[in-house]
Amino acid sequence: MAIGWYLAVAAIVFCVGAGGVLARRNPLTILLCLELMLNGANLALIAFARMWGGEDGQVFALVVMVVAAAEVTVGLGLIVALYRRRLPVDVDELSELHG
């Protein structure tokens, strides 16, 4: 398959994730959609690595995975803290920092 097909899949996955981040209100689902966006970017990185015949893009994809894991850990910690304080798990209700 041509590399362009992989890039198309990466673009679709990224756009689905971006739409989900905007349209959903549950922070858990928003984190899942962020994962989708990072995965789309990962697929594009690896497709370009294959296109150039170099492995540097794959190393970069691994670093993106590390950052995604860190983001998930902190995000889930925040959600657990929200739940412990009996705050609503809903991003529209959490507007205390709203000026």
Place this chain on the structure above:
Amino acid sequence: MSAVLFFLAAIGAIAGAIGVVMLRNPFYGVLSLASHLVCLAGLFLLLRAEFVAFVQVVVYAGAVMVLYVFVVAYVGGGQQQPSGAVLRILGPLFAIGLAVELCVAMLGSALEGIHGKGAGYIPGFGSPAHIGKLLLTKYLFPFEAASIVLLIAAVGAVVLARRRRGLEDGTEAEAEEFRIRTPHPAYIGTMAEGAGVRPSGGDDPFLPEVETVSDAAPRGGW
């Protein structure tokens, strides 16, 4: 053959992504994301990225998804409210616009390579040996920085999710009192037992009766 595998994996990946966005229950969303990740690993294999595909399945679809499942089980998912009217329309519109823009950028790209199947590659391309060599030579600094990021994230998650004083029903003083009053079983080798002292509070139901020689009176039932 590779085209069939590509379309299978691509359809699975896109269906999983749409499932994450559309499903109301976050638990099903997590399962959908796990299937999406496995399909994406298949695409990585088709792109000769063996090690990244392996890491994707083991770390991402394994460890990170287990973390998600635990948090969804703890928080309970709850009922998913429909989002605000503005964003519910604007979000998909933005996504479609972004997709159109990316497709225009890709079609109008002057990159010749995206119409080919990729450059030639050396044997062992994307294998753990090659990636590991790169990580420990050329990309040593990003590797170490990534490890520090992970450490900080782990500490931060513990700090964020820990129990705080005054936020729970039971305060820490109550917990401390409970810990002191918690009975411990007899014959666990305390110094008092070693000295032959009978544990105080003989009416404690958690402690068995300590038999002494003088106490060995015949009992009924035998």
